[in-house]
Amino acid sequence: MATSVSPAATSTERQMITLPIAEGLCCFRGLSPQRSRFELEYALERGSTANSFLFAAGPDPSGVRQAAVLVHPPGAAYASVFLPVLHQALPDPAAKLVVVVGHVNPNRVALLRDLACAYSGLELVASNAGAKLLRELWSLRRPPAPGDDTPQPPLPDLPEIHVIRQEQTLPVSHGHQLQVLPAPTPRWPGGLLAFEETLGLLMSDKLFSAHICTSAWAESNRSETEEERRHFYDCLMAPMASQVDALVERLEELDIRTVAPGHGPAIDTSWRSLFNDYRRWGESQQQASLSVALLFASAYGNTAAIADALAQGVSRTGVRVTSLNCEFTPADELVRTIQMADGLLIGSPTLGGHAPTPIVSALGTLLAEGDRSKPVGVFGSFGWSGEAIDLLETKLRDGGFRFAFDPIRIKFSPDAATVRTLEETGTRFGRSLRQEQRKQQRRGGGGLRESRSDPAVLALGRVVGSLCVLTTRKGSLSGAMVASWVSQASFTPPGITVAVAKDRAVEALLHKGDRFALNVLAEGRESGPMKQFLQPFEPGADRFEGLDLQLSPSEQPLLPEALAWMDAEVKQRMECGDHWLVYAEVLHGGLFDSEANTAVHHRRSGANY
Structure with missing residues (x-):
């Protein structure tokens, strides 16, 4: 053509x-x-x-x-x-x-x-x-900056x-x-x-x-x-x-x-x-057993961008997100969604020092119909003030609602690092709902899930994997995770596969063409890196803060206390239930220690790591 x-x-x-x-x-x-x-x-x-x-x-x-x-x-x-x-x-x-x-x-x-x-x-x-x-x-029109009296064309x-x-x-x-x-x-x-x-x-x-x-x-x-x-x-x-x-x-x-x-x-x-x-x-969204109601309005698209990032993070955990634009949602649908949700997120821009009328109306419905035992989150964008976010926070706190995170206030539109933090905030919100669900199931079922005693699941747990730390840096963004589901996948070219849970923050940095390093841990020296990268991180936190790192040829973070390292490029991804299987070609590699043995992860059950 x-x-x-x-x-x-x-x-x-x-x-x-x-x-x-x-x-x-x-x-x-x-x-x-x-x-x-x-x-x-x-x-x-x-x-x-x-x-x-x-x-x-x-x-x-x-x-x-x-x-x-x-x-x-x-x-x-x-x-x-x-x-x-x-x-x-x-x-x-x-x-x-x-x-x-x-x-x-x-x-x-x-x-x-x-x-x-x-x-x-x-x-x-x-x-x-x-x-x-x-x-x-x-x-x-976007409001002019304070003190900017330049006349705008008609x-x-x-x-x-x-x-x-x-x-x-x-x-x-x-x-x-x-x-x-x-x-x-x-x-x-x-x-x-x-x-x-x-x-x-x-x-x-x-x-x-x-x-x-x-x-x-x-x-x-x-x-x-x-x-x-x-x-x-x-x-x-x-x-x-x-x-x-x-x-x-x-x-x-x-x-x-x-x-x-x-x-x-x-x-x-x-x-x-x-x-x-x-x-x-x-x-998977529609069949999920848990749901989050995401209520928003957006004048310039900035609040919608915040909502998108939060929703993506929640969805990674297998929790269904029901998104409602308050300006165009019938009252009965709004009430039904609020009543059925296991968690609630509400966001608003600030226009002329106020929240838009549809958000004020949705807030009233939430205060009247919402379950105080379910977690909430507030977010919004603003230009020169943020009164709408303050209104949402004050009314919900006074109404006895439990906040899952501090209100998110973003001036104009989020940058790349902020989007990543928002996504991780949504993931934490979704994980908290899953954890509460598991607690209730254990209380109701009287103990461990039946699947953990299934012979096939016990047999699966006997599959042994080497202990590694996957590290990656892409521009201003970085991430890391402990990986034990790792395997060589090809001779020519040399390739590996790594299974990455969908709710891992680092997953977003492992698409086709992205680079990462795989740090193979040494037996007897694995406790330090494991402690560092298994700890819970706050959304947006630097996983490498305080560490003495080296860099691979593609400038990926390397851990000197590891046994060996590989610098790899993602070539393919395959969806496998609650994980992504990432296939990567190994471009560079080396040994930090030619004498030590590889640290190995032994499990009792295939129902968990």
Whole structure:
């Protein structure tokens, strides 16, 4: 498929390419090779893309001329490369331009304002919830810094909004049939999908996306982008798995041939497999015996980013997260979710010194319906004040609720280190719920779980593993864990496998392409490293503080008291129940002590480490 590239772009800066799809239809793909945002969804650091689709102006089958239709415009971050390409395709500023807005956030609204300035005939197409958000955000600006009296330029008028309340077909040119479908979720209540019926092209926006920078129209096979799509799902879809599953079921009724998401390459040969993966990935969430209610509202997306990181951390422990956007959640659903939850997290931005009205209302419901014996957590973002977070904390403490962690207050948006701390905070929250559940089960069952006396489990415990400490550093982030489920996996190239529990903080730093060191411990000298790395760490704590470390060739931390070390690169990951099995190629290695023996871990049961 031919492409055209914006002439001023280089390989390290954003650029816009044009991918022709059919007569009168093309994809504008924004390429972002480098990570520029710190939200958890970008943590794999493989760049990103933003896909939008332009149906050219022209006659429909009956001969009536139809306006150009732009589906899923990018955010303002791509404005400098997107607007010139769009202007080339649609040079007349008086021409009518219809824009289908797949989801609404301040970043998208900023670009829509640019379009309103550039095209006098702009018309927006949005769902009912999306239209509400557009009206709220159109005149909303970040507050100026204290003392900054610089006048801001006037905003353009909000264009006419065509509200979509149910599935509807829009008139377009060149024989195309464009169906738009409302697809609300808690994270994107204004969600709107688009389906071109003659091509079977589903423009799915956030659904089925992956953050990966590629100019190829479609993936060559499912495994090529599976890790990126799974990471995107875990970060953003898992907390609303039931709603996402319902959407996938609806979409299977369409005559789909290609899925083109808002981020990443299209899927044209294996989209059914991806649909099945979405169902499979959500099963563990929906079948979990424990649940956390995550209540939030977000004006600029910063509070939602905090919520995403907390939810990801909780989900790692096998606890289901039910995410509710308070602005668009019916009262009965809010009450039901609060009453059924085993833990509660509530977050709010501060707008004009206050919490948004939907959060104040949700707080009242929580105070009236919440169980005081269940743990809570409060979080939020703010610009120049944080009154909303103070309100949540004060009311819940006065109401007799038990806090699982100190209130989280983040000015503007979280950076990479803060996102990591938030994720670990969520993991600790989920673990505490699991521990309480196990205590209750022991009290109810009168002793150890039956599985621990199962002969097969006892036999499994006789599998012996060497004691190691896995260490890793990636930019400003680092992590470590004691590892005993380690094995050589290949001769050529030399490779090893390490089993990593899903709720380990270090797991987030062990994706394809990441580096780590494996420090093999020496018999008789294992107690020091074991004590260091088996102790509980506070979220965000430096695991290596106070240690005298050496560095591997890829600058991974090495423990001099170890017997041997290996410097390895992750090549593959396989999901194995409550663990990830990481396969890595050994690139470098050496011995610290050629005389000592390897420390070995003996277990009595295969039910625990």
